[in-house]
Amino acid sequence: MIGLKGTLNVIDNSGALLVECVNVLKQKVNNGWGGVGDEIVCVVKRARPVSPAAQASSTAVKVRKGDVRRAVIVRTKKAVRRPDGRMIRFDDNAAVLLNNKRDMLGTRIGGVVSADLRMKGWGKIVSIAPKVI
Amino acid sequence: MKVEIDNFSQFRIYPSKGRLFVRGDSKVFRFSTSKNESLFLQRKNPRKISWTVPYRRLHRKGITEEIAKKRSRKTVKHQRGIVGADMASILAKRNQTSQARVAQRTAAIQKAKSEKKEKESKKTKAPRAPTTAPKVSKQAKGGKGR
Numbered sequence: 001m002i003g004l005k006g007t008l009n010v011i012d013n014s015g016a017l018l019v020e021c022v023n024v025l026k027q028k029v030n031n032g033w034g035g036v037g038d039e040i041v042c043v044v045k046r047a048r049p050v051s052p053a054a055q056a057s058s059t060a061v062k063v064r065k066g067d068v069r070r071a072v073i074v075r076t077k078k079a080v081r082r083p084d085g086r087m088i089r090f091d092d093n094a095a096v097l098l099n100n101k102r103d104m105l106g107t108r109i110g111g112v113v114s115a116d117l118r119m120k121g122w123g124k125i126v127s128i129a130p131k132v133i
Numbered sequence: 134m135k136v137e138i139d140n141f142s143q144f145r146i147y148p149s150k151g152r153l154f155v156r157g158d159s160k161v162f163r164f165s166t167s168k169n170e171s172l173f174l175q176r177k178n179p180r181k182i183s184w185t186v187p188y189r190r191l192h193r194k195g196i197t198e199e200i201a202k203k204r205s206r207k208t209v210k211h212q213r214g215i216v217g218a219d220m221a222s223i224l225a226k227r228n229q230t231s232q233a234r235v236a237q238r239t240a241a242i243q244k245a246k247s248e249k250k251e252k253e254s255k256k257t258k259a260p261r262a263p264t265t266a267p268k269v270s271k272q273a274k275g276g277k278g279r
Contacts, residue, residue, distance in 0.1 A: 075155075085149025091157040112159045133155050 001033040001078040002040060008073065008095040011113075012106030015062040016097060018046040019071060034073050036080055037120030039102070042071050042095070063097065063105065070102075071095040072122055074113040074129075088114065088133065096125055104128075141169040141179050143186035 002008060002021050010016040019042035024034040034040050044067045063069065075094035079087040090112070097105040104125065113129040126132055137146040140162040151165040164170040172182065179185040189195060214220035229237075 079152060086153055087151075088153045088155065090155045112155055131159055133153075133159075133161060 001035065001076065002038075002073055002093055003033050006034075006093065007045065008042070008071070008093045010071070010097060011074065011094045011109055011111040012096045012104065013108045013110070014097045014106035015050060015064070016044045016047045016067075016069075019043060019069070019095060019097070020045050022068070025070075035078070036073055036076055036114045036116040037122060039070055039072050039098070040095070041068065043068055069105070070098045070100060072098055072117070072125065074117060074125065075111075076114075080114065080116055082116075090114070137163050139163055139165040139169050141173045141185065142182075143179075144169070 003024065004021060006021040008019050008021065010019055021034065021040045021042050023041040024032055025039040025041065026032060026034070044063055044065055047063055047065045047067075050062045050064060073093070073095050075090040075092060077089055077091070077093055079089035081087055094111065094113075096109060096113075099105055107128075109125065109129045111129075112131045112133050113126065115126070115132050117123075118126045118132075134148055136148075137151075138144065139146055139151070141164060144165045146163055146165045151163060152167075152170060154162045154164065154170065156162065162173065164173065172179075179187045180191050182188055212220065212223075214223060218226075
């Protein structure tokens, strides 16, 4: 349940560390709560320092503090229900940054992601993730 | 259908029951009830909580029935002969009456005594020859040595 002002850890290597949710992009509702597999608009609150060498040659897009980007939620502390009846919850809220065309910004993911992503159509992220629960 | 076990109390978790918690280090914990979950997150030790299975195992509660069943087994000893003495000779020795043993002993003693006497008589005859011989040689040697 990520809503306005909700903070999430970023678990890819795009350079951001912490993002804050600004808007939850759902079809019917503009506000409301985002769960696993929902796209959100977020502001980068904390980012890894970008060295000047990396600035010049940027094969991977590096994100800076204050950027407004899109992201998809991959882990929530709020429990999610699986079709077999299980409830699964993680220890934190986490997201992976995207660009406007729903492509990932980073190239690697570090950490667990929820398997509910696959059901919502984020198969690419699931395939890159080291562990899916 | 797989029945999981609770990570705190080791109860059985049937499908659609309980919760699954993924910790920050990607370790998965299953809880059958919120009671288990709460105690786990308070970092209680299940070995000290008396209704959990780890505690019962540690304090060996409710196990006496299992042990009682198992005690009915008893190993039966079989008599076997050894390489040096087969079964028949072992039995014969064991079943000897004390009288027979005494008779054996006295017979053995008699035998030993007679043998000893023979030996002594032989000895008294035999060493006389060798004792005279060295005397002669010594005298001879002594004469030469001067």
